[in-house]
Amino acid sequence: MKLLGISGTLLGAKTAILVDAVLNGVKNNNPDVEVELLDLRGYDLQFCDGRDPSTYNEDTRKIIEAVSQADFYLIGTPIFNGSIPAPLKNVFDIVPPSVFRNKVMGFVANGGTYQHYLVVENQLKPIAGYFRAFVAPSYVYAHNDHFNRENEIVDTEVLDRIHHLAQEMVYMQNALKNHSHDLFKIH
Structure with missing residues (x-):
């Protein structure tokens, strides 16, 4: 399970x-779950323009492959000007929607105002709904004040939400994995 x-x-x-x-919370409590961090800062992601995915550069193909091979997802985004950034939207555009279908998707977000958490509710959850993904009910939103100067998460409530989300996502994924033959059977 990845x-x-x-x-x-x-x-x-x-x-x-x-x-x-x-991811560390998942790994610490569930060593059988393989976790991978796909940090877009380390990739030269090309802009989605509708062409055959095999014609994109190597980094873009690696991203498509990593997303396609995962069993469930944790999507992280900063909130800029009340919205998700273009690189994340580009990943959603470049990966076929069927890849996300019937898979668990959880969210973490960070921003500079306390109201930006609404982007999770008003943008990310509807995108997951379009993909027909199963959305973890909990998510984590962290304000700049929840980090110290070294960018360490210091707010105990945020740390508790991180722990809860990690548990919730694995619970949902295990439940789906164990019952998928019943859920997706054509009658």
């Missing part, structure tokens, strides 16, 4: 730190 955490930005470190914290 959990792919996607840090969906090219700027800053807080998003990858949040994603990594949840």
